[in-house]
Amino acid sequence: MSADKKAYQERLDRIAEILGDVVANAEISSLLRCPYRDQNDLCTALFRCRNQLTVDGDSEALACGHSGEFDYRTAWESHPRARERVKRKIAGIKREAEERRRGEASEETPS
Numbered sequence: 001m002s003a004d005k006k007a008y009q010e011r012l013d014r015i016a017e018i019l020g021d022v023v024a025n026a027e028i029s030s031l032l033r034c035p036y037r038d039q040n041d042l043c044t045a046l047f048r049c050r051n052q053l054t055v056d057g058d059s060e061a062l063a064c065g066h067s068g069e070f071d072y073r074t075a076w077e078s079h080p081r082a083r084e085r086v087k088r089k090i091a092g093i094k095r096e097a098e099e100r101r102r103g104e105a106s107e108e109t110p111s
């Protein structure tokens, strides 16, 4: 192997070693830092997560309450559509109960 090829191969090996370390660190970090957490520690996820915290004075913003010490992914709502279905069902049950109460109240009221 010529000196140029040997130097070239050594550089390639060095780059592969550096990138290997970067990938290994990214893999570890990806388990502790949620990709939905922005640089201001606000949550940008469009789904429900148990780590979301309300922000004082801002009705829209959600802060990330994850401590970074465990895998955050178990807090994610795994069936967001099921959650919406349950919310609709609960709203329907509440509506029916209110209608029933109103009906009972008008029957009890003497005219």
Ligand code: SF4
Pocket: 034, 035, 036, 037, 038, 042, 043, 044, 045, 049, 050, 051, 052, 053, 063, 064, 065, 066, 072, 075
């Ligand atoms: S609140 Fe949950 S989804 Fe949002 S950034 Fe934190 S861990 Fe991620």
